[in-house]
Amino acid sequence: MTAHPVKILFLASEVESLAKTGGLADVAKALPLALKEHGQDVRIIMPFYKTINRHDEAEKLLDLCLHTGNDCQDIDYAVYQLMLEDVPVYLIQQHNYFERDQLYSEGEFAYDDNGERFTFFSRAIFQVTEALGFKPDIFHCNDWHTALVPYLLKQKYGHHPFFCNSKSVLSIHNAAFQGIFEKHQFQLLEDLADGLVDQILDGYNCINLLKAGIRFADKINAVSPTYAEELLTRLGSHGLCDYFQQRRSDLVGILNGCEYSDWDPATDRFIPANYSSSDLSGKSVCRQALQVKTDLAQLDVPIFGMVCRLTEQKGFYLLLPALEQFLRHRVQVIIVGTGDSGIVAELEALQQKWPDKLRFIHAYSNELAHLVEAGADFFLMPSLFEPCGLNQMYSLAYGTLPIVRGVGGLKDTVNDYDEQPEQATGHIFYDPEPADLLNILRRALLLYLEHPEEFQAMRHRAMLSRFNWQQSVWQYEALYNDALNVNSIQQP
Numbered sequence: 354m355t356a357h358p359v360k361i362l363f364l365a366s367e368v369e370s371l372a373k374t375g376g377l378a379d380v381a382k383a384l385p386l387a388l389k390e391h392g393q394d395v396r397i398i399m400p401f402y403k404t405i406n407r408h409d410e411a412e413k414l415l416d417l418c419l420h421t422g423n424d425c426q427d428i429d430y431a432v433y434q435l436m437l438e439d440v441p442v443y444l445i446q447q448h449n450y451f452e453r454d455q456l457y458s459e460g461e462f463a464y465d466d467n468g469e470r471f472t473f474f475s476r477a478i479f480q481v482t483e484a485l486g487f488k489p490d491i492f493h494c495n496d497w498h499t500a501l502v503p504y505l506l507k508q509k510y511g512h513h514p515f516f517c518n519s520k521s522v523l524s525i526h527n528a529a530f531q532g533i534f535e536k537h538q539f540q541l542l543e544d545l546a547d548g549l550v551d552q553i554l555d556g557y558n559c560i561n562l563l564k565a566g567i568r569f570a571d572k573i574n575a576v577s578p579t580y581a582e583e584l585l586t587r588l589g590s591h592g593l594c595d596y597f598q599q600r601r602s603d604l605v606g607i608l609n610g611c612e613y614s615d616w617d618p619a620t621d622r623f624i625p626a627n628y629s630s631s632d633l634s635g636k637s638v639c640r641q642a643l644q645v646k647t648d649l650a651q652l653d654v655p656i657f658g659m660v661c662r663l664t665e666q667k668g669f670y671l672l673l674p675a676l677e678q679f680l681r682h683r684v685q686v687i688i689v690g691t692g693d694s695g696i697v698a699e700l701e702a703l704q705q706k707w708p709d710k711l712r713f714i715h716a717y718s719n720e721l722a723h724l725v726e727a728g729a730d731f732f733l734m735p736s737l738f739e740p741c742g743l744n745q746m747y748s749l750a751y752g753t754l755p756i757v758r759g760v761g762g763l764k765d766t767v768n769d770y771d772e773q774p775e776q777a778t779g780h781i782f783y784d785p786e787p788a789d790l791l792n793i794l795r796r797a798l799l800l801y802l803e804h805p806e807e808f809q810a811m812r813h814r815a816m817l818s819r820f821n822w823q824q825s826v827w828q829y830e831a832l833y834n835d836a837l838n839v840n841s842i843q844q845p
């Protein structure tokens with residue numbers, strides 16, 4: 354327990370168990386819960402999407418109206434509350450912006466007013482906190498959706514008595530998504546837009562929201578130490594190198610934790626048999642169940658699994674050519690995901706060519722994600738970049754050895770068989786070439802077939818590795834303290 358709880362408002366566009374499209378949601382649940390357990394006064398704020406789980410349990414707290422100035426109409430909205438264990442979640446309900454079938458896009462088309470939607474959300478956050486009388490010490494922003502808040506805090510609310518002592522922290526989960534929108538979407542910023550435009554104008558007369566966050570947040574963190582280093586390089590910064598360089602003394606890397614209460618094969622409710630490092634018999638049951646579920650033959654061949662968003666980031670343009678060769682071996686490969694239609698088409702074509710060996714399941718299914726983790730022998734993450742990655746941590750816990758590219762958080766969490774044989778928990782390749790991926794896939798296969806004892810030793814070691822949120826919580830608390838202290842020195 355901390356002596357003086359820090360008041361943290363955790364701003365997220367998605368939160369696991371309420372609304373999720375990817376890893377940001379996992380962190381937006383696990384980190385606030387871990388901070389709360391450590392005695393901090395943390396609350397979450399997010400949009401009240403139409404599709405949110407537990408929709409009917411939400412309790413209405415307030416009706417509010419955002420006066421926009423300019424020529425825009427005032428915007429009526431309501432604030433609801435749900436509890437996520439003992440953490441309050443404030444939900445902002447606004448019919449025009451959030452009563453939609455998806456969070457950010459339909460099919461492959463992003464909603465064309467996403468800039469306006471999250472500008473509204475960011476402005477409403479200030480009004481809601483004041484109306485609720487919750488004065489945050491820290492606005493903890495996450496990715497581009499809430500990256501406007503540090504800007505608003507500095508430029509608009511810096512002298513507001515309610516917010517003048519508040520500071521902001523920006524966590525970068527994926528800097529490839531920057532929230533770049535045409536200026537006309539920022540009408541809701543009233544007179545502020547011009548000042549903002551000068552500082553963070555992108556090419557083509559657009560505003561880049563992530564740049565606003567990087568420029569104005571009191572402290573910034575990337576979700577792994579290696580990704581923080583990569584963001585300072587031309588190659589790894591998604592074009593933002595100069596911006597990160599300017600803030601390098603305020604940028605740290607904090608590795609995400611793994612939520613073992615959701616991802617532990619000994620207690621997992623989604624899998625047909627539980628197991629642990631001391632008794633792996635349940636893993637064979639899961640293996641068979643996975644083969645049945647995916648309609649693959651019950652063969653004693655290694656299963657390579659993969660669950661992810663289907664995007665270039667996840668390394669499909671390395672994987673697809675590598676699989677063309679690798680599927681000649683006696684293996685089974687199971688890929689679960691949704692996303693880019695080009696990748697979908699290529700996976701479907703490859704499956705037609707290798708119907709007995711490759712199963713592509715075009716679905717978003719938490720249950721299947723758990724079954725793949727439990728039933729496979731290896732887990733594939735050949736990412737081009739990976740800020741942290743969560744699935745490799747889940748894989749380790751499930752004794753499903755990760756095969757990863759040595760970037761970002763993958764490098765920080767997996768020990769390579771060749772580099773560290775005594776501590777090995779998986780396989781790492783580095784060059785973003787299909788041939789290098791194919792080579793590491795074959796090495797993994799060889800280990801499985803020719804050195805079963807070493808494979809089992811690695812599996813055992815992997816299952817014992819731990820990435821607890823507790824470690825990350827201490828580092829976030831230090832970051833909050835830095836944000837609060839450094840800036841109070843600057844302000845007389």
Ligand SMILES: Nc1ncnc2c1ncn2[C@@H]1O[C@H](COP(=O)(O)OP(=O)(O)O[C@H]2O[C@H](CO)[C@@H](O)[C@H](O)[C@H]2O)[C@@H](O)[C@H]1O
Pocket residue numbers: 374375376377379380526527576609660661662689690691716717718719722739740741742743744762
């Ligand atoms: N089809 C499907 N069915 C079921 N579940 C699916 C799924 N597709 C994805 N998921 C789930 O979504 C999550 C993905 O998390 P990741 O961290 O691997 O990637 P993501 O790129 O979304 O996150 C970004 O943010 C996180 C959090 O900081 C960083 O770890 C990461 O590197 C960064 O790219 C996992 O829980 C996974 O199981």
